[in-house]
Amino acid sequence: MKDVMLWLGAGQIGMAIARRVGFNQKIIVGDKNIENAKNIAKIMTEAGFDIEPVECDISNRESILNLIKKGQEYGEIATLINAAGVSPSQAPIEVILKVDLYGTAVLLEEVGKVIKKGGRGVTISSQSGHRMPALTPEIDEQLATTPTEELLNLEVLQPKNIKDTLHAYQMAKRCNVKRVMAEAVKWGKRGARLNSISPGIIVTPLAIDEFNGIRGDFYKNMFAKCPAGRPGTADEVANVAELLLTEKADFITGSDFLIDGGATAAYFYGGLRPEK
Numbered sequence: 001m002k003d004v005m006l007w008l009g010a011g012q013i014g015m016a017i018a019r020r021v022g023f024n025q026k027i028i029v030g031d032k033n034i035e036n037a038k039n040i041a042k043i044m045t046e047a048g049f050d051i052e053p054v055e056c057d058i059s060n061r062e063s064i065l066n067l068i069k070k071g072q073e074y075g076e077i078a079t080l081i082n083a084a085g086v087s088p089s090q091a092p093i094e095v096i097l098k099v100d101l102y103g104t105a106v107l108l109e110e111v112g113k114v115i116k117k118g119g120r121g122v123t124i125s126s127q128s129g130h131r132m133p134a135l136t137p138e139i140d141e142q143l144a145t146t147p148t149e150e151l152l153n154l155e156v157l158q159p160k161n162i163k164d165t166l167h168a169y170q171m172a173k174r175c176n177v178k179r180v181m182a183e184a185v186k187w188g189k190r191g192a193r194l195n196s197i198s199p200g201i202i203v204t205p206l207a208i209d210e211f212n213g214i215r216g217d218f219y220k221n222m223f224a225k226c227p228a229g230r231p232g233t234a235d236e237v238a239n240v241a242e243l244l245l246t247e248k249a250d251f252i253t254g255s256d257f258l259i260d261g262g263a264t265a266a267y268f269y270g271g272l273r274p275e276k
């Protein structure tokens, strides 16, 4: 039996991470778009990885349970990479909340029930969640601990309280970070660790949709004026994920890592500060 890696979201960020840590493991890659999973599985098979593509919708609990079951046919679940998601230009508010917020919460919960001792997980949040003003401690706690099936009923997530798709995305990504904190406590009881990464603009198909969408100029301005002066690459996200998914990070759990070329710093204290 091999250790098993479950990986959701067969995109560029997921692949960059999976290639760093996926050797010696059976990799199950799930994506709602099975063609994406198959294409990436082909690339990785040709690079020597042991990988199987599976159709999986992160916003559906049954589908997540199927993915876990598939993985368990090969061994114990040792690694989780969650890089599935939709961006503000790709989907309406309800889909963003269902996929990015609810789906992530269910995945962390279900994998947390089966992760092996010493197991490690990373989920991809976003710098977007770092831009919103602080929420109240009560709302933070609701996002962290409300039972998954009740999450989307929270008052703060109702249509009258969500301005637009960007706001929905920000709430989802803030929720991811809070959820990781709460789940890390449960994962810890099994001897496993869980963290999140909040990338800035990383060139992937999802980001290219943003560059070509209604907020295109906003994004181009963001990377031009951030300290790094450029968008990032999936491999730079993988640099941090690789650390988090090895024993070098055994003292790190329940944390979020912002990797954004300094864009958030510039948003609060530099050239990206919104005009008052």
Ligand SMILES: NC(=O)c1ccc[n+]([C@@H]2O[C@H](COP(=O)([O-])OP(=O)(O)OC[C@H]3O[C@@H](n4cnc5c(N)ncnc54)[C@H](O)[C@@H]3O)[C@@H](O)[C@H]2O)c1
Pocket (backbone or CB within 6 Å): 008, 009, 010, 011, 012, 013, 014, 030, 031, 032, 033, 036, 056, 057, 058, 059, 083, 084, 085, 086, 087, 099, 103, 124, 125, 126, 127, 198, 199, 200, 201, 202, 203, 204, 205, 206, 207
């Ligand atoms: N690219 C960026 O600039 C950036 C920045 C911050 C955060 N992120 C986050 O990184 C994650 C990965 O994005 P990426 O840039 O690699 O995008 P990508 O488009 O390359 O990959 C995303 C994948 O998720 C899949 N997916 C969408 N809905 C799904 C669902 N319901 N169930 C299962 N899979 C689904 C898509 O089919 C796609 O293959 C997302 O959560 C995104 O919000 C990306």
